[in-house]
Amino acid sequence: DAGVIQSPRHEVTEMGQEVTLRCKPISGHNSLFWYRQTMMRGLELLIYFNNNVPIDDSGMPEDRFSAKMPNASFSTLKIQPSEPRDSAVYFCASSPGFSGGQETQYFGPGTRLLVL
Amino acid sequence: AQSVTQLGSHVSVSEGALVLLRCNYSSSVPPYLFWYVQYPNQGLQLLLKYTTGATLVKGINGFEAEFKKSETSFHLTKPSAHMSDAAEYFCAVSDRSGAGSYQLTFGKGTKLSVIP
Numbered sequence: 001d002a003g004v005i006q007s008p009r010h011e012v013t014e015m016g017q018e019v020t021l022r023c024k025p026i027s028g029h030n031s032l033f034w035y036r037q038t039m040m041r042g043l044e045l046l047i048y049f050n051n052n053v054p055i056d057d058s059g060m061p062e063d064r065f066s067a068k069m070p071n072a073s074f075s076t077l078k079i080q081p082s083e084p085r086d087s088a089v090y091f092c093a094s095s096p097g098f099s100g101g102q103e104t105q106y107f108g109p110g111t112r113l114l115v116l
Numbered sequence: 117a118q119s120v121t122q123l124g125s126h127v128s129v130s131e132g133a134l135v136l137l138r139c140n141y142s143s144s145v146p147p148y149l150f151w152y153v154q155y156p157n158q159g160l161q162l163l164l165k166y167t168t169g170a171t172l173v174k175g176i177n178g179f180e181a182e183f184k185k186s187e188t189s190f191h192l193t194k195p196s197a198h199m200s201d202a203a204e205y206f207c208a209v210s211d212r213s214g215a216g217s218y219q220l221t222f223g224k225g226t227k228l229s230v231i232p
Binding site: 004043045048050055056091093097100102103104105108109 | 147148150152157158159160161162165167206210211212218219220221222223224225
């Protein structure tokens with residue numbers, strides 16, 4: 001079982017550049033989550049999808065952030081333009097999506113983003 | 117809104133000693149409760165969860181946690197620490213009031229160090 005796949009694992013970019021993070025959820029999972037982890041703020045939920053539809057994006061910090069899920073096996077998180085304060089580890093997670101809040105979420109290895 | 121408090125951002129124990137990591141939640145309705153572990157440079161992995169039934173829950177790697185409604189707590193324990201237990205541990209909750217609510221709210225995390 002491949003688990004949740006994220007790419008790239010590391011990204012270094014300069015302020016103002018566009019950054020795209022990618023996620024492939026576990027096959028058959030219907031819910032997908034994007035989190036951001038920083039020392040100051042801990043783990044924050046940015047957005048989550050159910051059946052490819054964005055359900056709650058209230059955690060997206062500002063308009064520079066956008067997320068899409070064009071199909072059940074792929075999602076992107078885009079930052080345009082990037083800023084140094086966006087530096088963090090971004091995690092994607094997926095869950096089966098049938099049983100509500102009691103479901104286990106399965107996390108990918110994360111993308112470590114550094115914006116210079 | 118739900119919140120999770122983990123007492124102690126860092127805990128150090130000697131190898132073979134009891135591990136106790138504290139978690140308290142704030143919610144009018146007891147939520148679903150989770151403990152996740154994060155090893156360095158990896159994603160989060162579920163240790164155990166409480167959804168219903170027996171309040172003492174056993175997880176992987178010898179960990180267990182007990183849900184105490186009267187204390188709004190879900191503390192994590194392990195009788196004997198092993199060097200491989202050194203990691204960061206996150207308590208999380210999700211809302212059980214609605215089938216469509218999949219969001220996890222995480223505590224700030226407790227970093228466990230094991231001293232040989």
